[in-house]
């Protein structure tokens with residue numbers, strides 16, 4: 090066990106030993122400075138930054154947000170540097186000082202506004218909770234980091250390091266920002282990725298996508314035909330809504346509707362119907378959620394839709410795909426894909442169908458997210474999924490195919506390593522209670538940077554709301570996160586890294 094670490098004593102004792110004459114003054118109190126001067130700015134700044142709809146492809150929103158970042162950083166006395174896909178915001182240390190990195194991302198996942206109870210890009214405060222897309226993932230941590238850096242500077246804490254906040258821009262989609270930045274810029278000596286759980290993440294599951302394709306094929310007739318189908322928002326979100334249009338003779342429509350409505354659905358999902366001349370539109374609703382971090386909290390509308398309508402379709406590619414969705418949807422641990430092993434540290438894998446759409450040529454494309462552990466990754470995972478697909482095809486007479494090779498690997502940190510132990514101690518000092526290190530099914534920049542650790546800012550024991558409809562966070566948790574971050578910053582930047 091490492092010795093308990095109380096950073097200010099060491100740093101402050103060193104300052105005293107240098108005869109700086111500060112013995113009479115109270116030691117610097119960064120969190121006290123934060124509470125008094127900067128905490129009141131947290132909600133206003135977060136409300137400003139969530140208003141930029143930084144969903145992939147919205148270039149004007151990214152440009153406006155970049156200007157906001159520059160303006161805000163400079164108004165706080167921090168250095169701003171636009172480095173393309175990544176922006177650097179810096180609290181400089183002594184010349185040539187080592188660099189402690191803080192990494193966040195400024196992009197957000199899309200919203201399905203109909204599922205929100207408030208406008209998604211407008212911060213709404215109620216009962217101490219702030220709600221808007223990005224308040225948890227990852228704009229809350231962005232603002233927390235900015236204000237923590239400012240409070241540390243204001244407090245006069247003697248810094249041995251430069252603190253460099255890296256703000257990425259496509260973490261939720263291509264994830265090319267940080268890797269490309271690192272080809273032309275040196276990585277920080279140590280990076281805290283503020284995009285996961287407290288107290289610290291020691292295992293990140295692999296994050297792979299599986300694409301299953303079905304060329305159009307019809308092997309029978311039931312008098313019903315799937316005309317259109319659309320489900321899901323993104324590969325990393327459990328779909329909260331899915332809709333299918335079924336072609337059916339008008340005379341047969343009431344009976345079809347009745348049969349579909351009578352089928353038991355997965356818990357927490359429901360259907361709505363709309364009858365047209367010769368067509369029945371079936372909409373399924375569940376609850377969107379982060380497909381990695383909070384798959385258990387989602388209610389998969391695509392699985393509900395497949396369960397309801399697959400038995401009505403004629404044998405053929407459409408029915409095959411929906412049957413696979415139904416089978417894979419029995420749980421969020423990949424049982425239906427053959428991913429049955431549990432890992433002692435990570436537990437079970439996480440897998441869910443997340444996107445399904447009809448292509449112009451009539452084929453269907455079905456995406457799954459698969460988050461897996463070290464016992465079920467790389468070639469082992471690829472072979473397992475291929476074998477399961479082959480078995481499904483043989484059973485159903487289907488011809489579904491996938492060309493995926495899974496290359497994303499899980500990341501594991503030794504829970505006993507000095508850095509992990511110091512981060513655990515920072516969390517315990519900040520919150521007044523110890524917590525066990527976390528495992529995460531979501532991937533972060535930590536996997537793409539050297540010597541990087543996902544450190545908060547989500548408090549353990551509460552369902553994570555990032556990627557959800559009605560994404561929200563308690564303001565008290567945001568302040569507490571700043572306190573924990575300041576504990577870590579005082580430790581890691583107040584004396585030479587060990």
Ligand SMILES: [Zn+2]
Nearest residue numbers: 194226227284
């Ligand atoms: Zn994130």
